[in-house]
Amino acid sequence: MTSTPTEVPSPGRRIGTTVATACLVLVLLGVAVMLIWPRTVQTAINNTVSPIGGPFTLTTQTGAKLSDADLRGKPFAVFFGFTRCPEVCPTTLWETTEALKSLGPDADKLRVLFISVDPTRDTPEFMARYLQSFDSRITGLTGTEADVAAVGKEYRIYYKKVPTEDGDYTMDHTATIFLMGAEGQFKGTISYGEDMAIRLRKLRNLIAGAAA
Template structure:
């Protein structure tokens, strides 16, 4: 066996070893050991909450089960994002027709200091009557926001007043309370309508 043949054989063996090692690394990374959670690819958004409706009744996550939900966190003193989003949901509900009755449209306040049940009732009266307004104590709102992975923060203003910074997306949940997707702020109307139709049909 000459030197050239030996060199080719060595290269082939090295390539085979690298292939085996690479396969082991790839397959090993997909293995789940004892006691380790297996990822399902679905974001862990949503969970238990206890809030108060505009009629004073207690509402929990269980009250939303059975129908898919479009959930938006905001506040009644919101200058732009909240009214725009709620008007968009109102228009989308009209376009859905009777299918809108198969969804929960939920508006949750992140400003419990100013948004009591009566304030929420008055505010949401300007929008589709299927939109449910929910509020609660600071602790209850904080728990709900954490469950749904929502960001919000109180922002002081120069005049001594304050506003609220918050996530602007609408969260879509299926009828079992599992995360289905989102609708972005000022997303194209036809895209949002398609998402809600899919939520109705598949959620």
């Protein structure tokens, strides 16, 4: 009786089969990643990135209380600064004044807030005198050190008291205008010194309810 020898796969064939299997696994993994990755990344973003803006209650230059709840229903722009600021703050407030003029009647659909990061010196009375040089629709806000620190944290701004050589102090601070929607949601920013045409486009988008 003659036995038929069993065919043994050659090393080349075994390697080819292994490579083909590995390629198939990689393709399947790739498809799975493409399907899952966007949702996974978005979930990670939602869980790790803190929103800009939040609840606050501060005092206006007229002595009245103003909270985030009072702003609901109308978009608003927020700028943090201080009245003794030598350049950035008066420039930003002047540019904002000019932008409000250029917006015409649409400017009444927007609120602008100037929040002091130097509440010790920026009393409501002092802010009222300071803001007389700018558009009357700009609302000055101040409060206690704790009040300002709380709202600063909500908007994730930086500010710091810096001693000067004459024994006084100045303030370093974020020079960004934050653009917030009618329900308090973050829409975008205006950078210090940004071109007026871009500034106006962003403000019009904010009033229209679009992203800046």
